[in-house]
Amino acid sequence: MSASTIFIGGKVYTGDPGKPAVSCLAVRDGRVAAVGDEGEVRALQGPGTRVVRLEGRAVVPGLADAHLHILGYALSLDRLALQAARSLAEIRQALATAAARLAPGEWIVGRGWDQDQLAERRLPARQDLDEVCPHHPVFLQRTCNHIAVVNSAALRAAGIDRHSPDPPGGRIDRDPVTGEPTGILRENAVDLVARLIPPVTPARRKELLARALREAVRYGLTQLHTDDCLYAGGLDVAEALFRELIGPEAIPIRITQAIPAEWLAEAAAAGIRTGAGDEWYRWGHVKLYADGSLGGRTAALLEPYADDPSTRGIYIHEREAFIDLVAEAHRLGNQVGCHAIGDGAAALFLDAVAESQRLHPRADARHRMIHCQILSEPLMARMAALGVVGDIQPVFLNTDGHWYVDRVGPERAATSYAWRSMMRHGIALCGGSDCPIEPLNPWYGVHVAVHRQDLTGVPEGGWYPEQRLTPEEALGLYTAGPAYAGFQESFRGRLLPGMAADLAVLDRDPFACDPAELKDVRSTLTMVGGVIAHES
Incomplete structure (x- = not known):
């Protein structure tokens, strides 16, 4: 039975220490049929075989x-991307732009900020978000996805206030003087707000x-x-x-x-x-x-x-x-x-x-x-x-x-x-x-x-x-x-x-x-x- 595809004239790295590199490879029925020199591989060529001339290119096992x-990545493609933010002002500007396109009450969801990349070198707080989004619940995950900052509207939607207990395996950051939530949620506390975000359509x-x-x-x-x-x-x-x-x-x-x-x-x-x-x-x-x-x-x-x-x-x-x-x-x-x-x-x-x-x-x-x-x-x-x-x-x-x-x-x-x-x-x-x-x-x-x-x-x-x-x-x-x-x-x-x-x-x-x-x-x-x- 002939090969469906043969690759010739390149450098095929097999990943096998016993035969690390050859010049050609043949494929049949979804499997590797042969690896070796051109003569070995050409022997499997038939009238319907596709010949890929590598012209010196490298072939490696599929990564x-x-x-x-x-899927998490796919869903993030529809969300506010904050990986490039280098200041809280840039985060606020991105929020203001997003809010201008939405009706009051609609959620703004984003991810990717990193306090170590911000000029202020501090975690965002709910007040930073409230300045530009008082009428939209806002949920912004840190680049690691283990921390989120939310605004006051999101805290209200989740029923989180100074009396809310920390969930098991999570923490609600609080102002050391007032005890009020700062807007930072850690680990399992993130889910207190995340579960309220409307899902995308199937x-x-x-x-x-x-x-x-x-x-x-x-x-x-x-x-x-x-x-x-x-x-x-x-x-x-x-x-x-x-x-x-x-x-x-x-x-x-x-x-x-x-x-x-x-x-x-x-x-x-x-x-x-x-x-x-x-x-x-x-x-x-x-x-x-x-x-x-x-x-x-x-x-x-x-x-x-x-x-x-x-x-x-x-x-x-x-x-x-x-x-x-x-x-x-x-x-x-x-x-x-x-x-x-x-x-x-x-x-x-x-x-x-x-x-x-x-x-x-x-x-x-x-x-x-x-x-x-x-x-x-x-x-x-x-x-x-x-x-x-x-x-x-x-x-x-x-x-x-x-x-x-x-x-x-x-x-x-x-x-x-x-x-x-x-x-x-x-x-x-x-x-x-x-x-x-x-x-x-x-x-x-x-x-x-x-x-x-x-x-x-x-x-x-x-x-x-x-x-x-x-x-x-x-x-x-x-x-x-x-x-x-x-x-x-x-x-x-x-x-x-x-x-x-x-x-x-x-x-x-x-x-x-x-x-x-x-x-x-x-x-x-x-x-x-x-x-x-x-x-x-």
């Missing part, structure tokens, strides 16, 4: 984003998600490990939405969907667990949160913040309840993926994994610590011993690099974002963007992993340059890494006969080009399951 919220949601998925394949992404059931409003709603849009006859991209820990019992009753599904849509890890964000000082640390000794952050759950939740997800045969940024949260999750294995021993559970930014050598050793996968987002350093040493101090910073040390301990790593927290483009993550600088090249030499990765290691975070993290290393992540024909043809060779160009790499052709998803 995957190991952690993001693609048709608009579908349109926005399709737009985001098409953007993903343009970067060479072929699989997304996404956490979107809460955005969708249900397990079945999420599956139906994605299945309507993806597949060989639609947008060819693979989806691995996280299971919210809040809905663990519902998922179990419906037969949903890690690995259920098919090669286009499958269920991934059970997702839960141990703490918040470093930028918002809600990440849980073992010792106080260096730049604010009054706090060690916020734990989302009480210790025993958290351990019980992890153990139950583990008992049901699931992989657990835990958001843990601070070393306190990391220690708690590792305690939970150890207790889960004590109660319900299971080989190769591959539980995932998502973010794992602030660590220590003993925590890394424990991760490796427990077989916990490090689900990292190198692109975070593009922003966090400018202030994380101040946040945690130089001693903790030396073992933070410590990707080389994690590899040295034998921790399996996978890479993602956490989009919409950071841009969807995976090549930004590859670039930052290699340089440990922001995307403009600051600082010279990089932050803790001994933690840099090679281009091969960095790309592996987005190819073999997510495949292993998703129990799919025999199916995808490498270009070998019998494995999925998920690949990207690149506009330059990431292993031979100037390393300063890694952030600029683009896919000229993306294939998923033997189907062209993007071509330019």
Whole structure:
């Protein structure tokens, strides 16, 4: 049987150490049929075979984003974008412009501000928003999505006043003199207002998600490990939405969907667990949160913040309840993926994994610590011993690099974002963007992993340059890494006969080009399951 497509005359990086690079590749029935020289591949050419002449271009295994919220990103495309705001005046101007287009009482929703990027170097307050939007409820999430600022109209709509208690795992910031809410809501307190925001129509949601998925394949992404059931409003709603849009006859991209820990019992009753599904849509890890964000000082640390000794952050759950939740997800045969940024949260999750294995021993559970930014050598050793996968987002350093040493101090910073040390301990790593927290483009993550600088090249030499990765290691975070993290290393992540024909043809060779160009790499052709998803 002849191949459907052959690629000839390039440099095909298989991702396999035993056969790292060849010149040609053949695809048949959605799988890699052959890799080798032109003679081997031409032998599979038939009258209907498409021949792609690479003319020296590089081919790599299709990239995957190991952690993001693609529906959350899609919905953000309709919201006020504040990532570029550099002062409170710019935020107020954006609000005034938005308010002028709306009838009184309509919500203004936005995200992306970062107090560390503002000239005032402080958190916004409700009074800042009230100045320009007294008649519209306003909800603006920080770039991390773990903190929001709302105005007085939004506080009134939610019934929040000086007498309102903090919700479990959250905090309402209050004026130290009057006790009145400042407008800043942290962690679970954000939901007190967020749940009041009118949803977009199903048709608009579908349109926005399709737009985001098409953007993903343009970067060479072929699989997304996404956490979107809460955005969708249900397990079945999420599956139906994605299945309507993806597949060989639609947008060819693979989806691995996280299971919210809040809905663990519902998922179990419906037969949903890690690995259920098919090669286009499958269920991934059970997702839960141990703490918040470093930028918002809600990440849980073992010792106080260096730049604010009054706090060690916020734990989302009480210790025993958290351990019980992890153990139950583990008992049901699931992989657990835990958001843990601070070393306190990391220690708690590792305690939970150890207790889960004590109660319900299971080989190769591959539980995932998502973010794992602030660590220590003993925590890394424990991760490796427990077989916990490090689900990292190198692109975070593009922003966090400018202030994380101040946040945690130089001693903790030396073992933070410590990707080389994690590899040295034998921790399996996978890479993602956490989009919409950071841009969807995976090549930004590859670039930052290699340089440990922001995307403009600051600082010279990089932050803790001994933690840099090679281009091969960095790309592996987005190819073999997510495949292993998703129990799919025999199916995808490498270009070998019998494995999925998920690949990207690149506009330059990431292993031979100037390393300063890694952030600029683009896919000229993306294939998923033997189907062209993007071509330019």
